[in-house]
Amino acid sequence: MAWGNRSNITTLAMEFVLLGLSQNYEVQLFLFVLFLAVYLTTWLGNVIIITTVITTRQLHTPLYFLLANLAILDITYSSVTTPKMLWDLLHKQKTISIPGCMAQMFFFHFVGGASIFLLIAMAFDRYLAIHKPLHYLVIMNQKVCMRLVVGAWLSGLVHSIMQVSMVIRLPFCGPNMLDNFYCDIPQVVKLSCEETYAVELWVVANSGLVTTSIFLILLMSYTVILLKIRIHVTVGKHKALSTCAAQVTVVSLTFGPCVFIYDRPFQKFAMDKAVSVLYTMVTPMLNPMIYTLRNGEMKGAIRKLMGRILCPGRK
Template sequence: MLILVAFGFSLEIMQNHSFVTEFVFLGLSQNPNVQKIAFVIFLLSYMATLVGNLLIVVTISSSSVLLSSPMYLFLAFLSLLDACYSTAITPKLIVDSLYERKTISFAGCMTQIFAGHFFAGAEVIVLTVMAYDRYVAMCKPLHYSSIMNWRLCGILMGVAWTGGFLHSIIQILFVLQLPFCGPKVIDHFVCDLYPLLELACTDTHVFGFFVLANSGFICIIIFSFLLASYGTILFSLRVHSNEGKRKALSTCGSHIAVVVLFFVPCLITYVRPPSTFSFDKMVTIFYTVLAPLLNPLIYTIRNKEVKNAMINVWSRIMVVCNAR
């Protein structure tokens, strides 16, 4: 609570040094018909994202069998982060689709940057933890239960929250140093680092390099580490039975798909100089809207344990509804 109060106080102080009290989004399109279509698509996508991810959280939380497995515990954590991350971005996009003039306050813009990078940063760490969990399970199966114990799982989830917060707070503190004294039109549908750099009334080359270092290089390092980890896992499968290979490939395939779906758009966005590309908005939609929507499907569509647990949850819900 003290951190949130301090964050809000910092926003108020820094806004006093800026002439800009709000920003104006150009959005995805100025065409009213396109905006109506966008409203329907993003509303349905957001509802499906919340239902899908929260259903996974509820399913795993209510199943003692799944909850006892670190892999499913981290999957529930990832689904919770996806729901939170989508909520930090998509509702504003949905509401703006109804209006010709799309505005966001200075404090609202900073808060959106903070929340987006906080949950995204935590998700990056969780994906890394999930890769480590699969590495231990497949390369050191006899030591899995002793290594991936509940104490370590709790520490790793704490590290994810802490890492996401540190990444986000460092990011936002640097952005708050920028003076905004005139231009306030953001050629985007979301507040993010590079679009804001274009509006700052100062030389932003140093800040652009900082964004590249804090977001871009981190993405490169972690993405390379994840690919190396899954490569090691797949190489180790040569000594497994055919059934073990099939199950391991199915699990690792889902994890790799989620990693690629999240990291590739992030790399395209942040591993470059601060400039505007025509496809920036589409790339942003990919990792802010589509990735949280598709993750539940990727993880459950070929997972019998999760599907059976979901059927049990729905059965219990229907029994309760019929009893009423």
């Protein structure tokens, strides 16, 4: 019997069936081309940012160091789910083993959590740059920047372990249909044949409420920073406003969908898949565009880099 026709699994089967975004083959081909373009654009945009920051001496500052690390996280985050989704769009059998599902959830929350904590570090960087301009480079030295990045990765790791450790112990012996294109906790928990109220409460508290609290704190912090820029900053005001506006946009694109998905009971909503596409594929693609389009210094450095690549003999 084909997996697509099974309604139940046993502990020996060890597979989930991913229903994906569509059951229509023509639609799946269109989505494959569309999301392949999105994925390649994500890689291209973020690799350009990383390469530009590494090769441009003027960009060897805390702000761009953190931005390059965010680009690395965007590439990694998109790669956790997109390759598997692209593969499934071309195949009728869309299955994933339970260990593979748990691994995908682990890395999804690991990298996603690291991204959230890195955005906190970037907000802290802007706060110091505006409120402590004379001491900024002393405080945000290379050692501090490295600690912030390592701290973001470690925080994401702890967050993921706390989340997945609650799910990995659940028994799965009932329905095996995951109504999504990747494994995530809200859908997987509902497939357990055990009472999951405590797990759902833990995930909502750990992901939903914590994410919402951080989002609100960041928005208030950026509001204070923007007011400070508007009232007190005279030199470089436009650059400071553009940088902060870009970070606010990225923060909203990152946190908004997370709040929608995790800060509520595990119930199915019509917009769930669209929101999942937004924060797993679209946001990692948009982040480099947002930072590049609103940052004249970055645009100038990218133009010089492209010039050196396309015309190697030109100085």
